[in-house]
Amino acid sequence: FHRGDYMLPIADLIGKPYIDGADGPEGYDCWSLAREVFRRAGIILPDYRVAAVDASIDAQINKQRPDWVRCEGEPPVPALIVFRLEGVYANHVGVYIGGGKFIHIFEKTSACIDRIDRPLWKRKIEGFYIPGWVSYG
Numbered sequence: 001f002h003r004g005d006y007m008l009p010i011a012d013l014i015g016k017p018y019i020d021g022a023d024g025p026e027g028y029d030c031w032s033l034a035r036e037v038f039r040r041a042g043i044i045l046p047d048y049r050v051a052a053v054d055a056s057i058d059a060q061i062n063k064q065r066p067d068w069v070r071c072e073g074e075p076p077v078p079a080l081i082v083f084r085l086e087g088v089y090a091n092h093v094g095v096y097i098g099g100g101k102f103i104h105i106f107e108k109t110s111a112c113i114d115r116i117d118r119p120l121w122k123r124k125i126e127g128f129y130i131p132g133w134v135s136y137g
Contacts, residue, residue: 010037010040013028013033013037013103013111014103014112015110015111015112016028016033016105016110017111018105018107018108018111020107023035024036028105029105030092030093030105030106031093033103033111034095034104035047037095037097037103038080038095038131041077043078043131043134045131066132067132067133068080068129068130068132069129069130069132070128071129075128075130077097078095078097079095079096079128079129079130080093080094080095080096080130080131081094081095081096081102081125081127081128082125082126082127082128082129083121083124084124085106085124090126092104094114096116097113100115100116100117101113101114101115101116102114102115102116102121
């Protein structure tokens with residue numbers, strides 16, 4: 001995918017296995033994969049994990065939400081997509097890579113590119129966010 005006028009290599013991430021709590025390069029959880037994609041775009045994200053979803057992790061992320069900017073309309077690339085797969089807490093993330101696509105990984109699959117308009121994902125999107133400390137100019 002493109003950011004600015006260069007191609008960001010993510011092809012080598014496709015097919016990497018889901019490993020709870022892993023931080024690559026042999027495997028990733030959803031947060032560490034998002035961190036790696038952003039790192040390749042030159043953006044360093046905080047190192048908090050969403051591997052074990054519970055109220056304390058959700059509270060930690062919500063406490064840092066003022067540092068993130070919620071996107072309205074077409075999100076820039078890369079943008080963090082926050083999902084609520086089940087329950088009341090946001091418990092999954094992916095990275096919007098443009099063209100209606102995102103890269104993500106979760107327990108039931110290896111790292112893959114998927115479409116945000118698929119019914120499975122579209123109805124579970126909590127929002128698109130970009131780090132407020134980064135200029136997307």
